[in-house]
Amino acid sequence: MDAQKYLNEIKGRFPGTADAAPERIKDGVPALLCPAPFLFEIVKYLKAEGFNYLMDLCATDYRDSLEVIYHFCALETNVKLTVKVRLDREKPELASITPLYPGADWQEREAFDLLGINFPGHPDLKNLLLPCGWEGHPLRKDYSRKPDQYD
């Protein structure tokens, strides 16, 4: 597995990074758990190493913390890599990677909208899918909805 090489490289360079529970990951793509402050640097490094395609960016609420998952792919070599970041649930903040991958723009806005993760550095961070003035973040597990005039 080629991606493992990059993983080890990153683990050497950035302290605090670790493999992310490989037994959980069923699709066989190596995953990296990295601390939030290093994310931007790690992504920058990955981009320089040829991971030129951001397949997906999404976030999950794990009740105790939020997790942002980045799926990268190097199109030429077809090597895939997953980067995960655990965030504090109360004040989730993570550097935006939109300056590196403009394709992350709406996906970060979606995460902001639906899970309430703040991405400092994003050019235009505002709600995307929900109407203006929506309260709460629906994809969080503890989200409860107040009935409105349409229910």
Place this chain on the structure above:
Amino acid sequence: MGILLDEAPYILENFPGGGIVITSADWFINWSRANSLWPLTFGLACCAFEMISANMSKYDLDRFGVFPRPTPRQADLIFVAGTLTKKMAPRLKKLYDQMGEPKYVISMGSCSNTGGPFYDSYAVVKGVDKVIPVDVYVAGCPPRPENLIEGIKKLQEKIKKDTIKNNGRAKIFK
């Protein structure tokens, strides 16, 4: 030309024989309205494709004089075809308000009838009748175009019972 229908029936009623005139005028006007339903080209989600299919070669709603118009001003009918979300609901209301009387609404598919597969979603309006009055409900997910044609026939029946004294407003507001 709305003026013609605002006052005329009430004046006519007081004349001898006016009732017959109104009845025959009713018949003629309702016939024209029922046979010239111009829907708004307005699709929301999955059902929109069945709505478009119904307009296309195989089913051809044009046979009944259903002739899609892109602007609400010229439309008599909205097919609410698909899921109505809370973000879209004010827009739909606005579109409905922009249409001239008489106007009709066909709610097509489970989503617009009651919320359907998204009945427990946070972002979906549970039935389009929460926003605008609906004349005919067509069930299905999505309904077959045949079913939609049945809906239109049902609406035509409803229109034919109308009278000009209501000025085309014989709608049941719930």
Place this chain on the structure above:
Amino acid sequence: MNAYILKILRGFWSLLVGMKVTLKYFFKKPVTVQYPYEKREIAPVWRGILNQLCDAKGVELCDGCQICGRICPVQCISMEVYKDPADNKRKTSSYIVDFGRCMFCGLCVEACPKKCLVHTTDYVLVSYERAGMVLGKDKLVKR
């Protein structure tokens, strides 16, 4: 100059080729099926309105196990079950399907252990009000 004229001529030719296609279909028979007068053949597996089957004597097969109601992703099947003292079997006193909400996915039919819940090829269901799409036992049970 030559190229200019050639371009115009080529353009006109392509337009003529397009016009040939529409003219061809102008003289072909339309494919329209005039619905209320002619009907399209519906596939026998069409997932239409649900029906409950009965046995040869006209007794309902359904024993009110509630599996269909539980598996339904949109919770559109509701029923009331009682125990018949005559033969000590579970039976349904009411069986209501809200077709205004049904997503016609067919999971209830697949789950039915008695195989008594079936889709029909009947697809017409229109009504003037919401309640018209809620069908009870009188419409659903096929004797």
Place this chain on the structure above:
Amino acid sequence: MTENTLKDKDGFETMYLNMGPQHPSTHGVLRLGLVLDGEVIIKAEPDIGYLHRGMEKLAESRTYQANIAMSDRFDYVTSMNNNFVTALAVEKLLGVEIPKRAQYLRILMAELNRVVNHILFFGFFAMDLGATTALIFGFREREEALELFESVCGARLTYNYFRVGGVSRDLPAGFIEKAGNFVKMMRSRLKDYDDLVTGNVIFQDRSVGIGRISKEDVLAYSLSGPVMRASGIKYDIRKDDTYSVYREFDFEVPVRENGDCFDRYMMRMLELREALKIIEQVLIKLEPGEILAKVPKIIKPPAGEAYVRTESPKGELALYLVSDGTANPYRLHLRAPSFINLQILQKILTGVKVADVIAILGSIDITLGEVDR
């Protein structure tokens, strides 16, 4: 952005045009905020979410099988492909082996759906440029394909055909001939399409050189599918990151260089022909056999997560699925190709004319159900 705050190059006031959510050719309920200088666009701002139904949240309260039924409504033009990716993801978590015949049937349906999607693309794109007849021709052929789907799974649009571990029904009698006839008919109709639209000088005038997307932009904006390949990147998940049994089939991955509207259109037309080729091969290779693997009645995959990518007609359709061991998924995230492809609009709409907005939007081929989910 407030109205009239942007000035054009001569310092005159600009016009803010609100295109959508109800507009004949925004393909649903997309809203585009356009700042216009005459007919030229200075700034474009897509606004989505008018069809946001919260499907990712709903998935967490539905069983896995119900989620396949729900996935029909993600991108309602390519329901089979959505079924495919959902089923694949669940199977990856479960780790089941799929019977051969089921695999073939899945590919058959997915490719048929690809044909349907591309026919619709053809129709809507031509319609956006003003050729109404093409749309109606497209829908006419689509009806034939829908008849095939209907005979297999009993629905015209929301198929719910795939099951975890296989497919729900076997082919009805006579399907193979019917599908073969469909392929033949499609081939002859494609010639009409070319005559009517592809070769048309006005059509080419409207699409060649319009809305160029460079290779770099494709990578930066993570575009996928035909939009990516039209810009010269030969990458098809079916070939390069293969799934199911696609490697048994012989097909080309067409690629074009310019990345304009015409190339994106041509990509779909070429892919349509490749999809027909795959359908023919499947019809030959089909052998009798099981169509459903042994899976428990209530599916409870072990805790874990998987990211499964497939090549849908619109691009990379992937599913990120997290299971916590219960009967419902813990998190289901759809990587919707339309959603990600649509982002490029902000960049390429600047400086084009109002008429081109429609052409470019049409050439990207979006379905709002998938964009907003």
Place this chain on the structure above:
Amino acid sequence: MNISYGLENIWTWLITLIDRLFCRAGLPYIFAYTLEKIIFGVALLVFISISVLFLIWLERKVSAHMQSRLGPMHVGGWHGWAQTIADMVKLLFKEDIIPAKADKWVHRIAPIVVFVPSLMAFLVIPFEKNLIGQDLNAGILLIFAFSSLAVLAIIMGGWASNNKYTLLGGIRSAAQMVSYEIPLVLSVLSVIMLVGSLKLNDIVEAQQGWHWFAFTQPLAFMLYIIAATAEVNRTPFDLPEAESEIVSGYNTEYSGLKYGFFMLSEFTNMLIVALVAATVFMGGWQGPKWLPLPGIIWLLLKTYLIVFVLMWFRWTFPRLRVDRLMDFGWKVLIPLAFVNIFLTGLFMVVFK
């Protein structure tokens, strides 16, 4: 041309009758003249309304059959013949909306203004030799003068509605009409050069036998058809009401009967350009000698042939973009028209 042609004879007979009656009664000729013109005008209006209603139905049928559909089928029985009547009656009794911020008077007047020029143009069309409103010396000029007025109404409607789509439609229409007037007139100019008269009857008679200008002036004929398509805003030049781009263009905010007027005027315009094409390029009311049908039948046959071609265009082609439209008008049509005029002039000098 002394072959007995039905309608014309009846008309001459009627005129003579009225003249004589008025003469007996000792009234001045001007009264008889006025009455005749009024009768003619009413007959013309009836003809126009019936043919426009028919044209709308025809358009829907033709488009449907080109798309493997059937079109209107059930309204009124046989092939939905009553479809447009139902549409018009419905529009008549539909609520008429004037947008709150619209310029109310201009908004109201525009649908009426759109009708006037297209109706005026009918005055000088010779349906048969003597069946003509007024055989003006400058007949063809009058038609073009009036048809260029139609754009006024479109701009009025587009501007007064106070909607951005209508405004765009109005602007597009102005640009388009102005550019396509020129090739339209230039294409007919070569015919006028050959005939040496602006009178439509002279042009018709110059085509006696099968010497149609469509054959002797094929380039002019083609240019005319193209420019006329643009003139009446039909695909591929239907930019002012481009449905997929600017919703419904200049008539986006019009509802009820006012929209009906716009719709009718579109078809009236189409009828008039087809009539002019039939008159100027296809021998007008003249038919082959061996088939003595009334001239009006021949004229209508030719007209509907042109109308069919226009419909055929509409349901085949995509729409041009606005700047390419200008390019095409100024860089292709106008040069070609000038080339045609030059060649015609050269031909006239050499062979005369």
